[in-house]
Amino acid sequence: MVTVTLPEIRKAQPLPETKETALDIQELDIYYGDYHALQNVNLPIKKNAINALIGPSGCGKSTILRSINRMNDDVPGFRAEGTIQYDDVNLLHEEIDTVALRKEIGMVFQNPNPFPKSIAKNIMQPLKEHGLYSKQNLSKKVEENLKQVGLWEEVWDRLHMSAYSLSGGQKQRLCIARTLSIHPEVILLDEPASALDPIAMAKIEDLLLTLKESYTVLLVTHNLQQAARIADYTAFFYQGELVEYADTKQFFSNPKEKRSADYISGRFG
Numbered sequence: 001m002v003t004v005t006l007p008e009i010r011k012a013q014p015l016p017e018t019k020e021t022a023l024d025i026q027e028l029d030i031y032y033g034d035y036h037a038l039q040n041v042n043l044p045i046k047k048n049a050i051n052a053l054i055g056p057s058g059c060g061k062s063t064i065l066r067s068i069n070r071m072n073d074d075v076p077g078f079r080a081e082g083t084i085q086y087d088d089v090n091l092l093h094e095e096i097d098t099v100a101l102r103k104e105i106g107m108v109f110q111n112p113n114p115f116p117k118s119i120a121k122n123i124m125q126p127l128k129e130h131g132l133y134s135k136q137n138l139s140k141k142v143e144e145n146l147k148q149v150g151l152w153e154e155v156w157d158r159l160h161m162s163a164y165s166l167s168g169g170q171k172q173r174l175c176i177a178r179t180l181s182i183h184p185e186v187i188l189l190d191e192p193a194s195a196l197d198p199i200a201m202a203k204i205e206d207l208l209l210t211l212k213e214s215y216t217v218l219l220v221t222h223n224l225q226q227a228a229r230i231a232d233y234t235a236f237f238y239q240g241e242l243v244e245y246a247d248t249k250q251f252f253s254n255p256k257e258k259r260s261a262d263y264i265s266g267r268f269g
């Protein structure tokens with residue numbers, strides 16, 4: 001019999017907890033003026049995994065996404081202390097190039113916000129802006145991107161129609177395709193399916209499960225069932241504090257903190 005040691009098994013098939021960290025949030029404090037919105041948050045965002053941020057309204061979930069992408073820089077009174085480490089860069093460094101940052105770390109919002117252009121141009125525009133195309137391969141790239149989000153079959157014969165003619169779920173998948181077109185490493189999604197019907201939501205969830213093979217996914221969701229269904233890791237926030245971070249199965253089946261148990265059983269929030 002061939003025996004395999006534990007380290008060998010780990011090497012062959014990484015356990016979820018041994019996944020590499022894509023973004024490492026360390027001692028993060030966020031202020032809006034005098035308001036201390038996030039307090040000493042330490043959280044690893046795992047590579048090639050779906051990382052869910054959950055918690056009641058106002059607990060700071062969107063603030064984390066917006067801080068990673070530096071979208072709060074212009075908010076009056078906003079201040080961030082601590083580190084968000086990405087490779088060898090602290091994303092909070094004041095001299096960071098936010099255009100380059102947003103190419104590596106893309107964002108998808110709650111309400112689908114396609115450009116007021118044709119379906120094809122929604123994909124072409126970022127490709128052009130980032131010099132990622134040649135005339136010969138532009139339509140091929142559009143096709144590839146739309147296939148990546150399962151939209152090609154639905155829209156191939158109306159690529160030149162306005163993106164506004166799509167359904168809500170289709171618009172959201174187009175926005176995800178647009179984000180993917182410039183090859184980010186990390187995708188931040190702020191409640192991407194909360195405005196959608198259950199079928200469109202299921203398509204987004206299936207898509208995220210596919211995307212995690214190639215990308216790191218950081219998902220803010222109010223929907224606990226969604227986090228339980230698709231997230232590999234779950235972080236629960238309450239009033240600006242990270243209460244618990246765990247493997248999703250463990251978090252929902254055996255939370256360590258009373259506040260987590262109360263929240264997932266609907267006793268508050």
Ligand SMILES: Nc1ncnc2c1ncn2[C@@H]1O[C@H](COP(=O)(O)OP(=O)(O)OP(=O)(O)O)[C@@H](O)[C@H]1O
Nearest residue numbers: 032035037055056057058059060061062063064075
């Ligand atoms: N631009 C801002 N100026 C002042 N305070 C803000 C600003 N944005 C957020 N806050 C405050 O920071 C806290 C965290 O807000 P945030 O939007 O991150 O919460 P959230 O968990 O994403 O909430 P929701 O689930 O309702 O979107 C809240 O108390 C909010 O009022």
